[in-house]
Amino acid sequence: MAITETGAPARKSNIDRKDLIQKFAALAGLLILVVVFSMTSNAFMSMSNGVTIALQTTSIAYLGLGATFVIITGGIDLSVGSVLALAGVVAGIAAKAGVPVSLAMCAGVLVGGACGWVNGIIITRMKLPPFIATLGMMMVARGLALQVTGARAISGLGEDFGVLGNGSFLRIVEEGANGFPKVVFPGVSYAVIVMAVLAIACAVVLAKTTFGRHLYAIGSNEEAARLSGVDVNRTKIGAYVLSGLLAGLCGCVLMSRLVTAQPNEGVAYELDAIASAVIGGTSLVGGVGTISGTVIGAFIIGILRNGLNMNGVSSFIQMIIIGLVIIGTVWIDQMRNRR
Numbered sequence: 001m002a003i004t005e006t007g008a009p010a011r012k013s014n015i016d017r018k019d020l021i022q023k024f025a026a027l028a029g030l031l032i033l034v035v036v037f038s039m040t041s042n043a044f045m046s047m048s049n050g051v052t053i054a055l056q057t058t059s060i061a062y063l064g065l066g067a068t069f070v071i072i073t074g075g076i077d078l079s080v081g082s083v084l085a086l087a088g089v090v091a092g093i094a095a096k097a098g099v100p101v102s103l104a105m106c107a108g109v110l111v112g113g114a115c116g117w118v119n120g121i122i123i124t125r126m127k128l129p130p131f132i133a134t135l136g137m138m139m140v141a142r143g144l145a146l147q148v149t150g151a152r153a154i155s156g157l158g159e160d161f162g163v164l165g166n167g168s169f170l171r172i173v174e175e176g177a178n179g180f181p182k183v184v185f186p187g188v189s190y191a192v193i194v195m196a197v198l199a200i201a202c203a204v205v206l207a208k209t210t211f212g213r214h215l216y217a218i219g220s221n222e223e224a225a226r227l228s229g230v231d232v233n234r235t236k237i238g239a240y241v242l243s244g245l246l247a248g249l250c251g252c253v254l255m256s257r258l259v260t261a262q263p264n265e266g267v268a269y270e271l272d273a274i275a276s277a278v279i280g281g282t283s284l285v286g287g288v289g290t291i292s293g294t295v296i297g298a299f300i301i302g303i304l305r306n307g308l309n310m311n312g313v314s315s316f317i318q319m320i321i322i323g324l325v326i327i328g329t330v331w332i333d334q335m336r337n338r339r
Helices: 008-040 045-072 078-095 101-125 130-149 160-166 190-208 210-220 222-227 230-258 269-279 292-312 317-338
Strands: 174-175 181-185
Touching: 008 292, 008 317, 045 078, 045 160, 045 190, 045 210, 045 230, 045 269, 045 292, 045 317, 078 160, 078 230, 078 269, 101 130, 101 160, 101 230, 130 210, 160 190, 160 230, 190 210, 190 292, 210 230, 222 230, 269 292, 269 317
Parallel strands: none
Antiparallel strands: 174 181
16 A cells, blocks of 8 residues: 555554554453463353353443444543433333333333433533533433432333343253253343344444444544544534443343342443443544454453452452553553554
């Protein structure tokens, strides 16, 4: 490829090379965690624990995918934890009122998208910094979730409400010798299948669509993107709407796992979402990031939590360790950008 006077192809090649290095570094970290926890716990590599890890990682991945879109534009979304609680509560209230479960969960997802749209409007029209706008939405969404439920959990939602979060595809159960059911194969959780489909869809959107190219252009140089004809405001709003929709879906899946709508669910989940994206190579200054890297980052956090739990590490120490991991990855990102 010929290099222009501006050196753009050379810079793009350097960015692609850095992305690849970061992604393989994250993958190497993931493999190291698997090896270490396999040596410290005999049950870590069991099939049941693998299913547990995959299911627990779904919530991080859903939010991380949305965070990737937003962070690539140079923004941030701190509201996803509260938005997922509000979306799950709305789905629970609708299901309790007799609305079919599928429609109730669609309502929850749409509420998440509406919150994302409001975030985008505040950031693009009112010109508020993303940090402040989404921090305000975090408070508003959590307050609404607590207000409409009276700060109480909504229970008695029925078995159908728990299918998405607890159901599995190809689950095989046989009758044991003692007459009790025996699980031969736990199957693949519906939540994990949804995660895989969403990851593929998001990767295609980022890599193959005009919208995805515009996201990268805005994150690299917003003014240059505007002068090139990119509708910056619409693209940014689209990124925040996607983040809200995925947060709404995450809320529905979490409430489905609990078969209860909890208005206090999702506290500090936004930190996991941002961490999974950054660990996977998404730059906080914008313009750089991949979906595959975010999925790897989500599994690093999921496996780290699971392995520490299995080794009896207290939740307080886990917070310290994961906090240090976040600080370390952001520091590496900053060093990479300075170079």
